Amino acid sequence: MPIEDRYSRQVLFPGVGAEGQRRLLSSRVAIVGCGATGSALAALLARAGVGHLTILDRDYVEPSNLQRQSLFDEADAAESLPKAIAARRKIATFNSELEVRAEVADLRPENIEELLDGSQLVLDATDNFETRYLVNDYCVKHARPWIYAAAVASYGVTLNILPGETACLSCIFPAAPQGTVETCDTSGILNSVVNQVASIEATECIKLLVGARDRVRRTLLSFDAWSNEHSEIAAARPRPDCPTCGARQFPYLAGEGRPHITLCGRDSVQIHERRRPIDFGEMNSRLAPHGVVKHNQFVLKFWHEPYEMTLFPDGRAIIKGTTDVAVARSLYARYVGS
Ligand SMILES: [Zn+2]
Numbered sequence: 001m002p003i004e005d006r007y008s009r010q011v012l013f014p015g016v017g018a019e020g021q022r023r024l025l026s027s028r029v030a031i032v033g034c035g036a037t038g039s040a041l042a043a044l045l046a047r048a049g050v051g052h053l054t055i056l057d058r059d060y061v062e063p064s065n066l067q068r069q070s071l072f073d074e075a076d077a078a079e080s081l082p083k084a085i086a087a088r089r090k091i092a093t094f095n096s097e098l099e100v101r102a103e104v105a106d107l108r109p110e111n112i113e114e115l116l117d118g119s120q121l122v123l124d125a126t127d128n129f130e131t132r133y134l135v136n137d138y139c140v141k142h143a144r145p146w147i148y149a150a151a152v153a154s155y156g157v158t159l160n161i162l163p164g165e166t167a168c169l170s171c172i173f174p175a176a177p178q179g180t181v182e183t184c185d186t187s188g189i190l191n192s193v194v195n196q197v198a199s200i201e202a203t204e205c206i207k208l209l210v211g212a213r214d215r216v217r218r219t220l221l222s223f224d225a226w227s228n229e230h231s232e233i234a235a236a237r238p239r240p241d242c243p244t245c246g247a248r249q250f251p252y253l254a255g256e257g258r259p260h261i262t263l264c265g266r267d268s269v270q271i272h273e274r275r276r277p278i279d280f281g282e283m284n285s286r287l288a289p290h291g292v293v294k295h296n297q298f299v300l301k302f303w304h305e306p307y308e309m310t311l312f313p314d315g316r317a318i319i320k321g322t323t324d325v326a327v328a329r330s331l332y333a334r335y336v337g338s
Pocket of ligand 1 (some may be wrong): 076167168169170171172238239242243245246
């Protein structure tokens with residue numbers, strides 16, 4: 001399809017124009033997380049013609065995702081398709097001209113250099129602060145712009161980070177929020193709010209890609225779509241005593257004290273093992289006597305009441321039905337290996 005046709009309405013918009021469109025088509029963007037925010041971002045940017053997308057997600061599609069994760073459908077949930085793979089497939093149905101790299105992985109200090117290498121801009125669509133601080137360390141270190149965004153309940157927040165120019169995540173939030181943090185799993189979420197945040201993030205991304213840097217917002221923007229509250233906090237300058245962009249200390253990137261097993265919301269525990277390549281056929285035969293097993297090319301699922309284990313080809317596992325790390329570890333050791 002000639003680009004004049006496909007992107008004609010966007011090229012007409014003076015802020016983009018023909019030159020901007022050419023820049024978009026040669027751009028490389030990484031989207032970290034492909035839940036609700038990531039789905040909306042990926043759809044907007046793929047339709048806008050961002051030529052090379054890396055979509056990174058550690059999880060698989062479930063029925064409870066369909067209320068807000070707009071790239072997925074019932075067949076994806078029935079297959080427990082990894083979200084990154086399902087996203088790539090869906091994008092190919094409406095823009096087959098793009099290069100979409102799907103990475104089914106948990107972004108970690110050990111793999112971040114490899115996974116984000118080559119991306120000129122990183123978009124946050126994760127659901128946790130640990131990954132965001134890791135992305136902040138990486139992007140500040142490599143002087144790469146990134147955009148923070150979060151949504152929960154009816155509340156959305158976003159910040160553009162231009163390392164060396166504007167405030168970074170640590171400038172604004174020196175420490176991750178402590179104690180009970182609201183999440184979509186505990187407080188619910190309006191699908192419209194996710195799309196609102198993702199739309200703002202996608203627009204700022206496009207400004208950066210077409211070179212309209214002077215138009216980029218330099219505040220921490222937050223809003224509550226239910227109460228109609230709205231606020232902006234200045235973020236145009238780094239905080240002088242920021243340990244990340246000031247002193248250039250990158251503890252998250254160094255992976256100091258990172259656990260190998262973490263809670264990942266939704267009554268489940270994740271085991272990050274990556275160096276245990278798994279042959280699904282062989283594992284299927286091994287597990288069959290102990291419960292129901294099902295697998296496709298991308299995931300193997302094993303039901304052993306009251307637990308449900310999802311295994312990925314690199315050995316990573318998500319164990320559902322418990323938040324007890326010891327229980328998860330022992331199930332994994334018993335059925336996969338210790
Ligand atoms: Zn900073």
